[in-house]
Amino acid sequence: MRYVIIGNGVAGITTAETIRQYDPKGGITLIGDESAAPYCRPMISLVLEGAITPEKLPIRGSRFYDDLNIQAVLGNRVTDIDVEKRTVTVGDSSYGFDRLLIATGADPRPIKAEGAALGNISYMRNQDHVQTMLAGLRDARRALVLGGGLVGFKAAYGLLRRGLAVTMLIRSGYPLSMQVDEEAGMMIRDELVRHGLDVRVDIEAIAFEGNGRVRTAHLSDGSRLPCDIVVIGKGVLPALAFVPRDRIRTDLGIVVDGRMETSVAGIFAAGDVAEYVDIARNTPWVNAIWPEAVNQGRIAGLNMAGRRVTYPGSLSRNVIRIFDLDIMAGGVVDPPQDALYRTLVFNNANKKLYRKLVFQGDHLVGMVMVNGIEQGGLLLAAIQSRAQLKVPRETLLEPGLNYGRLLWRPAIA
Numbered sequence: 389m390r391y392v393i394i395g396n397g398v399a400g401i402t403t404a405e406t407i408r409q410y411d412p413k414g415g416i417t418l419i420g421d422e423s424a425a426p427y428c429r430p431m432i433s434l435v436l437e438g439a440i441t442p443e444k445l446p447i448r449g450s451r452f453y454d455d456l457n458i459q460a461v462l463g464n465r466v467t468d469i470d471v472e473k474r475t476v477t478v479g480d481s482s483y484g485f486d487r488l489l490i491a492t493g494a495d496p497r498p499i500k501a502e503g504a505a506l507g508n509i510s511y512m513r514n515q516d517h518v519q520t521m522l523a524g525l526r527d528a529r530r531a532l533v534l535g536g537g538l539v540g541f542k543a544a545y546g547l548l549r550r551g552l553a554v555t556m557l558i559r560s561g562y563p564l565s566m567q568v569d570e571e572a573g574m575m576i577r578d579e580l581v582r583h584g585l586d587v588r589v590d591i592e593a594i595a596f597e598g599n600g601r602v603r604t605a606h607l608s609d610g611s612r613l614p615c616d617i618v619v620i621g622k623g624v625l626p627a628l629a630f631v632p633r634d635r636i637r638t639d640l641g642i643v644v645d646g647r648m649e650t651s652v653a654g655i656f657a658a659g660d661v662a663e664y665v666d667i668a669r670n671t672p673w674v675n676a677i678w679p680e681a682v683n684q685g686r687i688a689g690l691n692m693a694g695r696r697v698t699y700p701g702s703l704s705r706n707v708i709r710i711f712d713l714d715i716m717a718g719g720v721v722d723p724p725q726d727a728l729y730r731t732l733v734f735n736n737a738n739k740k741l742y743r744k745l746v747f748q749g750d751h752l753v754g755m756v757m758v759n760g761i762e763q764g765g766l767l768l769a770a771i772q773s774r775a776q777l778k779v780p781r782e783t784l785l786e787p788g789l790n791y792g793r794l795l796w797r798p799a800i801a
């Protein structure tokens with residue numbers, strides 16, 4: 389059996405490891421455009437802020453590929469997949485496959501602004517981006533971060549820790565709007581402002597000026613902002629430009645079934661590039677988060693190696709500390725105004741304690757917690773298992789409640 393894996397992120401390497409576990413003899417070729425040892429992508433922001441050195445990033449040893457007898461084609465991009473001939477193209481070479489995995493992750497969402505190619509304007513998706521940013525920090529005093537999502541927040545935090553004056557521009561009304569609801573978002577905004585971040589909402593950068601290197605941003609309200617470094621953190625899009633969309637079905641991501649197989653037999657997808665059902669929303673979704681990339685890589689690897697294993701679906705979730713706020717959120721955090729959903733809220737502004745639980749019938753489908761998050765993991769597990777609630781909903785709101793005592797009965801599909 390010839391396996392080809394495109395992408396050497398966590399989904400790709402988890403698939404490779406799983407295949408090797410169940411098929412010791414099959415030929416595995418892993419093609420990836422990053423040549424460093426597999427590393428923990430979410431931790432690159434810790435390098436930016438100076439909390440760790442890059443040596444702490446690898447998640448596998450330097451002998452990883454050799455030990456698993458994997459042919460690693462690194463520093464190279466796949467440019468095409470020939471579905472009929474069962475080959476992928478890398479430069480002038482092509483690699484034949486019996487089973488293929490597409491695990492190319494996501495690309496930062498580009499911005500449309502004049503001058504965006506100036507020096508010291510960068511994304512923060514990989515190790516090289518962070519090294520570029522660190523090099524650009526010399527003589528930099530003022531930073532501008534575009535976007536208030538997870539990456540934008542982490543970039544802003546890192547730059548603040550490096551002593552820069554940081555302005556964050558958010559098009560929506562509050563930071564982390566994909567992760568939390570408005571109430572929690574406003575608490576986060578206040579916390580960021582309290583720690584010196586200049587947060588501006590409902591505004592965008594429309595152009596940049598500088599002599600080789602960025603010096604000024606032109607904003608959508610007509611004002612100008614001096615800046616020495618700009619980070620673009622406006623979300624990500626599945627990296628599927630090379631995928632033949634007329635053959636392999638795509639939506640926002642590459643559409644897969646519960647075995648992580650695409651619309652073409654023998655071609656699988658996993659990680660940030662793949663789209664499958666979101667458990668809480670009960671609709672196709674791309675949940676671009678690390679734990680789901682690992683889960684999907686494992687499921688893809690098992691099925692590629694001949695087992696039949698079904699993935700239950702993904703769940704958006706995040707835990708993050710923002711100065712003095714611990715945030716945990718997952719599932720549906722902002723339900724539509726719909727009789728199907730019921731929301732319960734506990735809010736103690738003095739103690740900076742906030743909880744919101746979202747129910748659909750007898751099922752918990754979403755949660756947002758600010759501080760007091762210790763037992764939030766059990767709530768996430770309840771969302772994930774689609775368990776039916778057997779206690780009054782209100783009891784879940786009580787701070788200090790021992791969630792472990794709650795009884796859950798698995799829902800009957």
Ligand SMILES: Cc1cc2nc3c(=O)[nH]c(=O)nc-3n(C[C@H](O)[C@H](O)[C@H](O)COP(=O)(O)OP(=O)(O)OC[C@H]3O[C@@H](n4cnc5c(N)ncnc54)[C@H](O)[C@@H]3O)c2cc1C
Nearest residue numbers: 395397398399421429430465466492493659660676677678
């Ligand atoms: C700064 C930052 C912070 C984050 N924080 C969190 C967090 O707190 N929690 C969380 O759950 N997730 C977080 N994430 C998201 C998490 O890193 C991703 O969900 C995860 O890395 C996805 O893994 P993947 O293997 O699908 O894709 P990736 O890690 O993106 O790996 C895909 C690999 O494929 C390569 N590739 C792409 N196209 C091609 C091609 N054509 N040919 C060859 N190779 C190609 C890419 O260069 C990359 O090396 C964060 C991400 C970033 C950038």
